[in-house]
Amino acid sequence: MSEEVIVSYLASAIRLSVPLLLAALGILFMSRSGILNIGMEGMVLIGALSGVVGAYYFGSAAAGVGFAVVVTGLVGLLFGFLVITTGADQVVIGTALNLFGLGITTVFGRSLLGMGQEAVRVNGIPSLRIPLLSDIPYVGEALFDQNVLAYASYLLVPAAAFVFYKTNWGLRVRAVGENPLAADTLGVRVHRIWYICCLIGGMLAGVAGCSLSLGILNQFTENMVAGRGFIALSAVIFGKWTPLGTMGASLLFGGADALQLRFQSFGIKIPYQFMLMFPYLLTMVALAWFSGKSKQPAATAAAYKSLADRNG
């Protein structure tokens, strides 16, 4: 196998991991605070569409990302309202959000951007080659010849770790995720933490969607997320609810996705449908392997009415 094949494989593995990592970090924020977001798939789809719509109407990829972040941030708050204030079942609301995302992006995708051959293409996020670092053999080009969102996702991992483990707020988030009542009695404002985490999760979903639509394809196609929202969810579980672990899992699943595209050039002859199954199969295997061994935040998906709101 030549160096060229390996470098191009690594580069595409990283490129395909970025949306997963961004979505998974969004889920991680929600999940550490105890909110189970099954609806990430729908959120990322909405982000992917809004990114292209924003880039098309405002004329730049950066504006597209900004627009997407605003839209999915609002979607995150709406999700928050339904599960936090209303206390509705998080799995059911997440499922509804997935249906909503699929429906609304398909309808608006067609009416705003056209479909098929005539679909609008926009200028994607330019890639940025970092001098010196990108000259490292093999990994240099794969890691440091990517677009801005990829670099942002690298930086978000240590940033998230810092927030969770070194700041007061991060401690509060983790405390709420383990036991909202205990946190509340200590004066932590549980609902506010949850809303902020939903907002962060939603905004990261928007960036994740843009990294797919503006970062890879430069257009929106129907149902383009294709299960990545769910794969991101299992990346969080596989990564044991830590930022670093989540990154590792995202790289693994992104690598599987890139491998799936390259089976043929690697000389592996199996029907293409089985290649397409590979990332999903790996997700199931990883989930089965790790589910028993890692422990989710104790208060996952628990509804909680804050003490201040209770009567008497």
Added chain:
Amino acid sequence: MSEARSVNEKAERWVKAVVEVLFYAGAVLVALLAGGLVMAAAGVSPLEAYRLIWDGAAGDANSVKETLVKATPLLFAGLCYTFAYRSGLFNIGAEGQIYIGAMTGTMAALYVPGLPGFAHLPLCIAAGAAGGAVWAGIAGALKIFKGASEIINTIMLNYMGIYLVSYMVTGPMKDPSGTLPQSARLPESALLAKLFDSRLHYGFVLAVALAVILYIVLNRTVWGYEIRSVGFNKQATKVMGIPVSRNMLLVMMVSGAIAGIGGYVEIAGVQNRLFQNFSPGYGYDGIAVALVGGAHPLGNIGSAILFGGLRSGANAMQRMTGTSTSLVYVIQATIIVLVVCNRYWFGGWKRRLIASLAARFGGDSRPEELRAVQAARETALNVNKGEGSR
């Protein structure tokens, strides 16, 4: 308490049922409004679109039959979700189980020759059920043995099931005499007979019968009691000596079998061949069908017909206006949110309405306060999420 209640118990039950039905009708109406807003924003006249949807769904005898044709797989999918939901499991995998059931059923239809219809068709249906049961059983087994989320696994299995069928119809099961990626035509002995000389077939009757059977199993058998108990409180159920893990696995498999039958019925009743993407997301529609049906097997019948009409109407709309049928998903999502949030948003309001109506029609002798307290207590006792339309 019972002597005070007996006077108006019957009236209260009726009032409750009527208010619930009205509430669901209201939720559907609001969701249609939301869909209309989306259409307006997408540049389509909602009135025109809804007229097309109505004509396509219920305009004449033929469109009504077409609605029932579409309602059939939706009812199977809804029952699949309902059955798992009642025992606290989330089977989001009806779509994959429909595909696998259709595949295994078609295998039995094509590769077990020479049987008469009365033996062949049941065999094929059983094969479809087995396929769906195995596919859902994988997620069930991973759940109980490995603690892996059945939600994620059933979704992953959806993608894998769809790709597996795609492989089978382009490879091993491809019609040898044709060029299209589809299986050979099913023999007559494996097909479902048509009703009233139309596209409507006996699958609809089968689905309704299955709904009734599931109602009886859930509400009138010991096993039904056990699995509802698992859904209500796993620890307590275990303490009572009911095997929780075994029941969870069984429920997943039965739930998958229901979807599997639905998959084969779609092939044997409508398509007559297995091919790629024959289901436009019936499995996902099933979630909305189940929730709007109050997670009650008989309630599913009504909501399946509603969503069947929406689907067949939306097909007509897509042909005429080019607006994607995916609009249906927006409407479904809105209905789900309204239904799921109803206890919070409308619970107190509904309780008061029921209490005052029951008093008017049932001649309740209880003082106002006692009535309210008892009603509140009853709601508090019934928070079991599966008990939506008791």
